[in-house]
Amino acid sequence: MKPIVALGEPLYEFSRLPGTVEFRQGFGGDTSNFAIAAARVGARVAYLSRVGDDPFGDELLDLWRAEGVDARAVERVAQGATGLYFITHGPQGHVFSYRRAGSAASAMTFTPGFAAVVGEAAWLHVSGISQAISETACDTVFAAIDHARTHGVPVSYDLNHRVRLWPAARAAAIARATIAQCDLFLPSLDEAAALFGIASADALIDWSHALGARRVAVKAGAAGAVVSDGVSRVTIPGHPVTAIDATGAGDCFGGVLVARLVAGDPLADAARAACVAAALSTTGYGAVAPLPDWARIRGLLG
Numbered sequence: 272m273k274p275i276v277a278l279g280e281p282l283y284e285f286s287r288l289p290g291t292v293e294f295r296q297g298f299g300g301d302t303s304n305f306a307i308a309a310a311r312v313g314a315r316v317a318y319l320s321r322v323g324d325d326p327f328g329d330e331l332l333d334l335w336r337a338e339g340v341d342a343r344a345v346e347r348v349a350q351g352a353t354g355l356y357f358i359t360h361g362p363q364g365h366v367f368s369y370r371r372a373g374s375a376a377s378a379m380t381f382t383p384g385f386a387a388v389v390g391e392a393a394w395l396h397v398s399g400i401s402q403a404i405s406e407t408a409c410d411t412v413f414a415a416i417d418h419a420r421t422h423g424v425p426v427s428y429d430l431n432h433r434v435r436l437w438p439a440a441r442a443a444a445i446a447r448a449t450i451a452q453c454d455l456f457l458p459s460l461d462e463a464a465a466l467f468g469i470a471s472a473d474a475l476i477d478w479s480h481a482l483g484a485r486r487v488a489v490k491a492g493a494a495g496a497v498v499s500d501g502v503s504r505v506t507i508p509g510h511p512v513t514a515i516d517a518t519g520a521g522d523c524f525g526g527v528l529v530a531r532l533v534a535g536d537p538l539a540d541a542a543r544a545a546c547v548a549a550a551l552s553t554t555g556y557g558a559v560a561p562l563p564d565w566a567r568i569r570g571l572l573g
Contacts, residue, residue: 274341275529278319278385278415279307279401280367280376280408283327286358286518286557297557298334299356301378301398301431304519304558307338308526308548312535312565317341317392318384319415321375321429327353328375334559344384351375358518358557365518377405381414393533395419398429398526402445403436409445416452426439429525432462442466451483452487457525457534461489473498476504488528488542490521493550498542505539510550519558524549527568547571 279302287296300453303318310316318340331353335342354371371377389395395415395487402409428449432442443466450456456479460472469475472489476499479487488498495509527548531541532551547568555561 272315273391274315274317275306275309275394275396276317276319276388276392277396277535278301278412279303279398280333280354280371280374280390280404281318281320281470282354282356283331283372284356284358284557285359286516289360290461292356292367295472295556297330297559299429299519299558300354301400301519301522302396302560303331304522305429306335306340306367307394307559308338308523308552309530310339311562312527312530312544312548314530314566316472317344317388319344319388321346321348321379322492323347323351323353323375323402324349325351327355335351339539346379346382346395348375348378356518359517361564365516371404374404378407379411379549380407380413381418385411385415385434386418389415389418390422392419392424394425394427394527394529396427396429399431399446400433400436402449403433412449416449420452425474426452427455427457427525427529427565428453429521430456430458430462430466430523432466434465447482449480453484455486455488455529456484457488457490458526459492459521461492463489463499466552471502483484486538488524488538488545489550490524492517495523495546496542498538500538505542506533507539507546509546512550512554514550514553517553518556519562520549522558523552523562535536544568544572
């Protein structure tokens with residue numbers, strides 16, 4: 272079985288528990304979260320990135336090993352720094368603070384080692400965050416997409432727009448160029464509204480298909496998702512839970528969706544599983560710890 276390959280920036284996480292001064296250690300980075308979510312539901316997964324030659328990089332490598340994610344192509348950067356982020360919780364939900372400038376991952380390039388892994392992939396997954404952290408990383412994403420398409424590997428792309436990372440005009444231009452080359456576009460409705468001024472899922476799907484996206488899965492948070500393969504369009508309701516931390520929920524949705532597509536599920540069925548998984552991921556703190564396994568998801572699908 273060929274692996275799902277995710278490329279991007281991992282982060283070491285410190286999450287402050289509400290009402291306390293205690294920070295709980297964890298892991299994050301959108302594409303790493305995606306990879307682990309896919310692995311937990313049984314997919315074969317590989318990850319491509321760079322980490323610092325520091326204790327945080329050591330722990331990320333240990334994490335991927337423990338989760339069954341093949342990280343043999345991840346590069347260690349001597350005297351390099353692994354990116355960090357902090358989560359606090361305010362009246363409007365979680366708040367992120369990043370310490371990632373000059374991270375090892377921000378200087379990644381599309382190496383022959385990366386190319387070998389992408390060329391043998393079942394899917395390639397990339398994200399807008401990876402494109403935003405540096406011009407070098409953005410070039411690496413496009414090189415990976417070009418290589419994947421040359422080798423017949425489908426590409427999933429999570430918009431994951433972050434206002435603080437780059438100017439809106441550049442973000443929108445880069446996103447349009449990427450959407451045109453992807454087989455599965457994974458925008459969230461609020462991010463697309465902020466970046467493109469598109470306020471409804473149907474309008475966003477029509478716009479995405481017109482740009483060239485073959486399939487689209489619009490994430491709508493607790494409301495669920497709307498998915499389209501260009502022929503049929505299905506609204507998937509959210510799975511009801513008592514959510515306490517939505518960190519990484521969208522990444523979980525994407526990872527499970529692609530894993531289920533690889534397993535042979537139709538798009539709508541894959542999205543139903545992904546909605547359940549994303550909901551479950553909000554019932555614990557941090558991006559990785561609450562990610563569910565397939566047995567738990569399947570038991571709630573009916």
